[in-house]
Amino acid sequence: MIRFAVVGTNWISHAFCEAAQESGRLELVAVYSRTLETAQTFADEYGVSRVYDDLDEIAGQPDIDAVYIASPNSLHAPQASLFIRQGKHVIVEKPMASNLAETEALIALAKEHGVVLLEAMKSRYTPNLVRAKEVLATLGPLHRASLSYCQYSSRYQRYLDGKNPNTFNPEFSNGSLMDIGVYPLSAALELFGIPKSFTASGQLLDSGVDAHGSLTLKYDTFEVLLSHSKVSDSYLPSEIQCENGSLMIESISRFKQLTVHERGLPERNVSLHQSDNEMVYEAHHFADLIEQGNYDHEGLEKTREVSRILTEARAQLGITYPADAL
Ligand SMILES: NC(=O)C1=CN([C@@H]2O[C@H](COP(=O)(O)OP(=O)(O)OC[C@H]3O[C@@H](n4cnc5c(N)ncnc54)[C@H](OP(=O)(O)O)[C@@H]3O)[C@@H](O)[C@H]2O)C=CC1
Numbered sequence: 001m002i003r004f005a006v007v008g009t010n011w012i013s014h015a016f017c018e019a020a021q022e023s024g025r026l027e028l029v030a031v032y033s034r035t036l037e038t039a040q041t042f043a044d045e046y047g048v049s050r051v052y053d054d055l056d057e058i059a060g061q062p063d064i065d066a067v068y069i070a071s072p073n074s075l076h077a078p079q080a081s082l083f084i085r086q087g088k089h090v091i092v093e094k095p096m097a098s099n100l101a102e103t104e105a106l107i108a109l110a111k112e113h114g115v116v117l118l119e120a121m122k123s124r125y126t127p128n129l130v131r132a133k134e135v136l137a138t139l140g141p142l143h144r145a146s147l148s149y150c151q152y153s154s155r156y157q158r159y160l161d162g163k164n165p166n167t168f169n170p171e172f173s174n175g176s177l178m179d180i181g182v183y184p185l186s187a188a189l190e191l192f193g194i195p196k197s198f199t200a201s202g203q204l205l206d207s208g209v210d211a212h213g214s215l216t217l218k219y220d221t222f223e224v225l226l227s228h229s230k231v232s233d234s235y236l237p238s239e240i241q242c243e244n245g246s247l248m249i250e251s252i253s254r255f256k257q258l259t260v261h262e263r264g265l266p267e268r269n270v271s272l273h274q275s276d277n278e279m280v281y282e283a284h285h286f287a288d289l290i291e292q293g294n295y296d297h298e299g300l301e302k303t304r305e306v307s308r309i310l311t312e313a314r315a316q317l318g319i320t321y322p323a324d325a326l
């Protein structure tokens with residue numbers, strides 16, 4: 001059993017702890033929060049007794065093998081770096097870091113210290129991502145694709161009320177592209193590879209982060225449009241149009257369901273069965289990498305490429321974070 005700690009106590013940390021339990025390979029043994037009370041409340045749900053409000057202290061515990069980090073984006077790099085230096089394996093929420101320089105530094109540090117570093121990009125490890133690649137190979141030449149993740153943020157009203165929530169605060173390296181645009185971007189790189197070039201557009205809020213936007217990825221013979229929003233909802237699936245048929249993907253962050261439409265044929269559900277908690281697949285992958293001692297795995301290059309495009313897209317849009325100046 002891999003003994004892990006959690007940093008960050010919002011709902012996504014619960015989802016990961018449940019996925020870890022479901023995997024049967026990762027055991028939660030300690031919880032960090034800025035307050036011991038919050039850490040204890042979280043820990044109680046899992047029958048865990050060790051709680052910390054000091055990051056250095058938890059990172060120095062010799063009987064903790066790994067950590068799951070789900071803090072605001074700007075804290076990923078300094079926190080991951082602290083744990084890596086203490087020889088802990090790290091799974092860190094998406095996006096791995098604020099910018100490409102931080103991402104590359106973390107990757108180099110993990111290799112230097114011989115620990116696994118993994119971005120918790122949950123869609124990347126789902127069975128339906130593999131299935132989507134298989135299905136696309138049967139549909140003929142790819143001509144167009146439109147991948148979308150647009151979801152009204154429950155914190156937007158707080159932003160409008162002047163309460164400066166983390167979600168729309170550049171201090172935390174946040175905004176639509178970083179928070180949810182990263183999902184269609186990641187999916188596009190998985191499905192179509194690295195684009196020749198791309199252009200970004202978007203609408204900025206007064207806080208300086210983006211509310212919504214698009215990326216157009218240009219490949220030799222096709223274009224892919226990525227749409228993302230934190231201030232409106234989309235009810236359409238993502239769609240990949242090939243000459244002989246189109247593949248629809250419901251929920252691009254989860255690859256929840258795949259449907260094929262072929263000309264003249266009834267639509268077909270081609271999905272594989274997936275757990276309701278798709279984080280279980282990244283939990284398994286993290287455990288696999290640790291057991292194999294695989295510190296130079298292919299996910300790192302994928303994360304680096306996503307980080308490069310996010311960083312360049314932000315430059316095109318004029319979005320800068322305090323972390324960029326460090
Ligand atoms: N994979 C997925 O499906 C999802 C991934 N995410 C990712 O998880 C990460 C966290 O997102 P989200 O929960 O929305 O973020 P929050 O802003 O809600 O912060 C998450 C946790 O970090 C701690 N925290 C909050 N503010 C600060 C601060 N100012 N300084 C230090 N610690 C702070 C809090 O834990 P505490 O009070 O215990 O210290 C909090 O519970 C992000 O990277 C996001 O992209 C988010 C949702 C879903």
Ligand SMILES: O=C1CO[C@H](CO)[C@@H](O)[C@@H]1O
Nearest residue numbers: 094151153167179180253
């Ligand atoms: O990764 C994510 C998936 O969904 C959330 C919304 O429910 C986002 O805010 C989040 O960061």
